[in-house]
Amino acid sequence: MRAIRGATTASENKSEAIKAAVMELLDELEQRNQLHPTTDIISVTFSATKDLDAVFPAAIARSRPLWVNIPMLDVQEMHVEGSLKNCIRFLLHAYLPISASVCHIYLRHAVNLRPDWNLPHFLPHQN
Numbered sequence: 721m722r723a724i725r726g727a728t729t730a731s732e733n734k735s736e737a738i739k740a741a742v743m744e745l746l747d748e749l750e751q752r753n754q755l756h757p758t759t760d761i762i763s764v765t766f767s768a769t770k771d772l773d774a775v776f777p778a779a780i781a782r783s784r785p786l787w788v789n790i791p792m793l794d795v796q797e798m799h800v801e802g803s804l805k806n807c808i809r810f811l812l813h814a815y816l817p818i819s820a821s822v823c824h825i826y827l828r829h830a831v832n833l834r835p836d837w838n839l840p841h842f843l844p845h846q847n
Contacts, residue, residue: 721762722816724753726825727809727833735775738768741808742780745827746787752823755814757786762813764790767797769807777808804829 726749730741755761766777778792797807807830816822824837 722814722818722820722822724749724812724814724822724824725810725834725837726812726827727807727830728825728827729804729829730772730806730808733772733774733806738772738775738777738808739780741828742766742777743784745808745810745825746781746784748825748827749810749812752825753814753816754820755816757784757790760814760816761787761790762815764792764810764812765795766792767795767809769797769803769805770799771805772808777810804833807833 726745728741728745730737749755750757764778764781766781768777776794778794781787781790781792797803797809809830824834826832826834826837
């Protein structure tokens, strides 16, 4: 089992804007990590900053092909003064081989949250 992190921002607190951001984020997640929802993904936790309340990110994810049966949870991000606004994050657990690279996905204004994680990661070979 492996964990993958990611984040993005919505342009505004409207269902359409949040949906566009979440779909783009999940498209990149599936493509860059070569994930198949029905066989690889165990669960997903989404968080959103308090300024995003027009729609649940998990509801958007459930509308994707093959995502309807994945256990998902939405939570509100802890508010910290000066933190990134309109931010949606995820923590996903998936079955991936230990040798597989993991690509954490940070898009839009979230690219600076973890620039060190916005590239594929490889675990060192164990001898």
